[in-house]
Amino acid sequence: MFNNCxxxxxxxxxxxxxxxxxxxxxxxxxxxxxxxxxxxxxxDYWYRLGEHRYLGPIxxxxxxxxxxxxxxxxxxxxxxxxxxxxxGLAYDIHAxxxxxxxxxxxxxxxxxxxxxxxxxxxxxVAFAMSEEQAGSDISxxxxxxxxxxxxxxxxxxxxxxxxxxxxxxxxxVAKVKGTENSMTLFIIxxxxxxxKIVERMNMIGLKALFVGTEEFKDxxxxxxxxxxxxxxxxKIALSALDIARIGVAAQAVGIGEAAFEYAYKxxxxxxxxxxxxxxxxxxxxxxxxxxxxxxxxxxxxxxxxKKIETNEKTISASVAKIYCTEKCKKVVDTAMQIVGGRSYLxxxxxxxxxxxxxxxxxxxxxxxIQKYIIFNQLKKLLG
Ligand SMILES: Cc1cc2nc3c(=O)[nH]c(=O)nc-3n(C[C@H](O)[C@H](O)[C@H](O)COP(=O)(O)OP(=O)(O)OC[C@H]3O[C@@H](n4cnc5c(N)ncnc54)[C@H](O)[C@@H]3O)c2cc1C
Numbered sequence: 609m610f611n612n613c614x615x616x617x618x619x620x621x622x623x624x625x626x627x628x629x630x631x632x633x634x635x636x637x638x639x640x641x642x643x644x645x646x647x648x649x650x651x652d653y654w655y656r657l658g659e660h661r662y663l664g665p666i667x668x669x670x671x672x673x674x675x676x677x678x679x680x681x682x683x684x685x686x687x688x689x690x691x692x693x694x695x696g697l698a699y700d701i702h703a704x705x706x707x708x709x710x711x712x713x714x715x716x717x718x719x720x721x722x723x724x725x726x727x728x729x730x731x732x733v734a735f736a737m738s739e740e741q742a743g744s745d746i747s748x749x750x751x752x753x754x755x756x757x758x759x760x761x762x763x764x765x766x767x768x769x770x771x772x773x774x775x776x777x778x779x780x781v782a783k784v785k786g787t788e789n790s791m792t793l794f795i796i797x798x799x800x801x802x803x804k805i806v807e808r809m810n811m812i813g814l815k816a817l818f819v820g821t822e823e824f825k826d827x828x829x830x831x832x833x834x835x836x837x838x839x840x841x842x843k844i845a846l847s848a849l850d851i852a853r854i855g856v857a858a859q860a861v862g863i864g865e866a867a868f869e870y871a872y873k874x875x876x877x878x879x880x881x882x883x884x885x886x887x888x889x890x891x892x893x894x895x896x897x898x899x900x901x902x903x904x905x906x907x908x909x910x911x912x913x914k915k916i917e918t919n920e921k922t923i924s925a926s927v928a929k930i931y932c933t934e935k936c937k938k939v940v941d942t943a944m945q946i947v948g949g950r951s952y953l954x955x956x957x958x959x960x961x962x963x964x965x966x967x968x969x970x971x972x973x974x975x976x977i978q979k980y981i982i983f984n985q986l987k988k989l990l991g
Contacts, residue, residue: 613683616910621680628662629687640692643816644960649695651732651774658729663699666851667707671723678851679913681707682858686906689862693964694816696862697971698771700855702726706733706779708851709793713836713844718795722777734775736766736796736822737845744977746781746791746842751824753794754785760834762794762827765806768971772805772820780824781841791841795833802827813963850925851916852972857909857925857932860968861902864936867961868898871943874950885946894942901935908932923985926978933968933975940965 614622635656643649657663665681667673674680681704689696703726710722725731742748751764762782769778775798784790796803802825809819836844872895875886885891908931912924940961944951951958969975 613906613910616679616914617677617683621676624674624676624680625683625687628660628684631657631660631662632687632691636688636695637691640695640816643692643694647815648818649692649698649771649774649816651729653695654729654732654774656729657699658727661727663703663729664707664723664727665703667711667723667727671711671719672727673707673723674727677913678704678854678916679910681851682854682909682913685855686858686862686865689859690866691862692816693859693863693961694814696859697814697817697856698732698774700852700859700972701735701770702733704855705735705848705852709779709835709844709848712847713793713840715832717832718835722795725776731776732771732774733777733779734769734771736769736772736778736780738768739764739766744974746845749781749783749791751780751782752785753782753792753829759831760784760794760829762796762824762829765821765823767821768809769820769822770817772822773808773818778803778822779835781845784838787838789839792838793835793841793844794829795835796824796827796829799827811967813960813965813967815960815963846922849973850922853925853929853978854909854912854916856968856972857905857912857928860933860936860965861905861909863961863965863968864898864902864905864939867940867943867958868895868902870956870958870961871895871898871946874947878947891946894946898939898942901939905932905935919989923982923989926973926981926985929972930975930978930982933965937965937969 636653661674664673665676665684666678669675685696685700688699707726710718726733739749753760753762764782778796780794780796781791782794784792804823806821806823811819875891876884878885909928912928915921915924944958944962947958950956
């Protein structure tokens with residue numbers, strides 16, 4: 609029912625998406641409840657996806673990826689998020705944000721060393737930018753790197769790092785001591801000697817996702833651990849966040865679709881006043897509204913994905929993030945209304961969708977920040 613966007617894809621990508629959807633249904637979906645209950649995404653599930661290169665949708669084929677478009681990545685995020693919002697975010701960061709950073713800004717040596725391992729799941733990558741005083745405003749970053757004349761050493765504390773427990777590598781932003789415009793993107797290996805995961809943040813939703821706080825204590829970096837040049841950190845992070853935001857938009861649509869399907873099945877069975885509630889006009893209107901929101905939201909993020917190489921990239925990604933997350937939160941809310949009192953019980957998935965969807969309006973740049981970005985981009989485009 610939601611598989612009608614093939615005009616956005618080449619035939620090869622349609623085939624990949626069909627196979628991937630079947631794969632996720634068979635090998636991921638049966639285990640998502642267990643992931644939520646045990647509050648972990650076992651690495652085995654990463655390897656399963658990696659076996660088919662599903663972890664490298666935008667990684668070039670010559671580095672072992674699928675060599676697909678950003679739209680392909682977004683659809684794969686939606687399909688996974690429909691089963692697990694938690695996995696959806698971890699995927700967004702690894703297969704979207706991190707893959708893009710290394711593919712676009714990494715050196716040939718970095719690409720050859722890291723991208724094949726990312727596509728196959730042998731290395732899982734997390735993104736550690738946020739800090740206590742650096743949320744929306746990353747100029748507040750305090751993590752520092754200094755050069756001892758030979759190697760870089762990093763000290764600092766990061767918060768809100770998604771998938772920290774599974775990460776083999778962290779892409780992190782730190783200020784290089786003694787330089788102006790010093791924000792720089794580093795690749796850090798997750799070595800328990802120097803990277804200490806201090807705590808797991810206790811969240812209301814995305815329960816399977818380990819979101820951690822970690823301390824970097826004299827992480828000594830090998831040569832070749834900087835992505836781009838010193839001072840490129842902000843530029844690279846902002847550029848890659850456009851991709852991650854399209855992923856979050858797709859994640860919200862995936863969760864919204866799951867809520868729609870749950871409510872639809874329920875409404876076709878639930879009887880009141882001698883009829884199924886789906887036949888009540890108000891309820892059928894709700895379904896039409898939900899479908900309209902899901903459909904337009906999906907087209908909005910696919911449009912943003914198609915604009916990734918144009919000068920409308922940033923504005924389109926921000927529009928998609930706001931539109932999809934707000935509309936799909938409304939979809940989940942309406943689905944709960946349709947199901948009525950039972951939607952409020954802990955034994956159904958709607959309450960999980962509600963807990964999971966809220967954060968899509970906040971992470972990868974809050975929706976308020978997206979409005980700020982949109983207006984700044986408008987000024988650039990319109991003068
Ligand atoms: C589940 C989860 C996963 C996350 N994963 C990661 C991750 O993997 N890596 C990572 O680095 N971070 C991650 N984050 C952090 C997330 O990106 C930040 O929470 C987010 O960017 C907002 O920062 P903040 O929470 O510090 O809010 P603040 O920046 O303190 O904002 C608070 C409020 O003020 C508003 N505000 C602030 N500045 C402005 C402004 N200029 N104009 C208008 N409104 C403004 C905000 O919109 C918001 O409403 C994650 C967070 C969560 C909860």
